[in-house]
Amino acid sequence: MQNTVKAAKPVEISKGSGGSKQQTFDNLVNDVRVLNVEIKILLASQNLVHRPIVAAKVIEEHKMQEETKEQQQQKPAEGNLEEEDEGELKGLAKLPVEQYPLKKIFILKGKRHSILTQITEVNLRPSDAFYKWQRTHKKDENLNLTDPNLGEVTPELAKYHNSRYFLFLKYDEGIKLDRESWYSVTPEIISEYQAKRLSEKYQVVLDGFCGAGGNTIQFAKYFQKVIANDIDSVKSELCDHNCKVYNVRDRVELTTSSFLTLQNPKVDLVYIAPPWGGPEYTSNPNYSLYEGITPAIDEIIKKAFEISENIVLSLPRNINVTEMADIFGDYFEKYNQKPQRMFMEVEQVKVKGKIKLISIYYGNASHVTLPFNQ
Ligand code: MGP
Numbered sequence: 001m002q003n004t005v006k007a008a009k010p011v012e013i014s015k016g017s018g019g020s021k022q023q024t025f026d027n028l029v030n031d032v033r034v035l036n037v038e039i040k041i042l043l044a045s046q047n048l049v050h051r052p053i054v055a056a057k058v059i060e061e062h063k064m065q066e067e068t069k070e071q072q073q074q075k076p077a078e079g080n081l082e083e084e085d086e087g088e089l090k091g092l093a094k095l096p097v098e099q100y101p102l103k104k105i106f107i108l109k110g111k112r113h114s115i116l117t118q119i120t121e122v123n124l125r126p127s128d129a130f131y132k133w134q135r136t137h138k139k140d141e142n143l144n145l146t147d148p149n150l151g152e153v154t155p156e157l158a159k160y161h162n163s164r165y166f167l168f169l170k171y172d173e174g175i176k177l178d179r180e181s182w183y184s185v186t187p188e189i190i191s192e193y194q195a196k197r198l199s200e201k202y203q204v205v206l207d208g209f210c211g212a213g214g215n216t217i218q219f220a221k222y223f224q225k226v227i228a229n230d231i232d233s234v235k236s237e238l239c240d241h242n243c244k245v246y247n248v249r250d251r252v253e254l255t256t257s258s259f260l261t262l263q264n265p266k267v268d269l270v271y272i273a274p275p276w277g278g279p280e281y282t283s284n285p286n287y288s289l290y291e292g293i294t295p296a297i298d299e300i301i302k303k304a305f306e307i308s309e310n311i312v313l314s315l316p317r318n319i320n321v322t323e324m325a326d327i328f329g330d331y332f333e334k335y336n337q338k339p340q341r342m343f344m345e346v347e348q349v350k351v352k353g354k355i356k357l358i359s360i361y362y363g364n365a366s367h368v369t370l371p372f373n374q
Helices: 019-031 039-043 052-073 081-093 128-137 155-162 179-184 188-199 214-222 233-245 297-307 322-334
Strands: 105-109 114-124 204-207 225-230 252-256 269-272 311-315 343-351 354-362
Touching: 105 322, 114 188, 114 322, 155 179, 179 233, 188 214, 188 269, 188 311, 188 343, 188 354, 204 214, 214 225, 214 233, 225 233, 233 252, 269 297, 297 311, 297 322, 322 343
Parallel strands: 114 343, 204 225, 204 269, 225 252, 269 311
Antiparallel strands: 105 114, 311 354, 343 354
């Protein structure tokens, strides 16, 4: 497939002084000014370089000191500055993901925790081969009464059936889907991009919520091994079958279990594409990960960290990204864990310019390596 990839290139940042790598980091640091935060302070102390949480706190304190200075200088006759300042931060927390600054590294403030964050984007385009395939195969639209999956397609799901080659290019070779899979499977152009990107660093992956196998198939093409898990035995059967259609079944180990009680497998990476709460997820302007995701998002994160600290989540485009700061922060606080890499990349995954989903890459799974990410 021919994809136009606009994601940030990997930024390798060295701890040592001098040399071109150091220069890269200096350039990056100089560029980082969001929420009046000077990330430069990260380098101010060698101690902080190894303790990201402390670093984040110090940056916040630094920011508050700066703000207090500013407030004192511009004190108005009336009005509660603290409230105004709060309001400004709350306003920012409500921003749709596409309105955050791209590529900058900044401190994302949740209600209770903060996390160093970078927003990136990738814009994928279906290949010419895909369009050609679709043109020649669409003629029998709505007439294909022999399609065994049609029984699962109610009128409101017709748009997904119309996009069946977008979901699986080999759809006509016998792909099987149930109702839920129609609206939750990751389209092939996206799952292939994700698998390619992640296989640059990792070889064995757990697809924790494999469903009908959209991601599993692509992981199996690029990884040495995939453990594909789903709580629903019907999905496991679909995944088994669809992996055979793509001729990748030999690299896939299937398990049928709740993700939360799965026996921890030995993997390099945990990939999590959980149920988002049905196809109507976008109709809720206040969509919350805490309410929308099943099982509970904090339980998912806890379990994922038991398995690996390399975690990737596939989430709705209308998430409130600041919730992620709390979700990761609460985990470390609640389970008294020492955070190694309080850094996340939030990737807008677009197809022909429109965001389809958001990928969250935690720590080393992200493209950026800060000095303390070692
Ligand atoms: P969509 O919003 O239903 O489609 O889902 P689209 O084409 O963006 O709708 P439009 O009419 O608004 O343009 C977009 C993609 O999100 C789907 O193709 C799936 O890959 C993914 N997706 C949707 N849902 C409801 C889920 C889900 O519950 N779980 C997971 N993991 N992915 C989902």
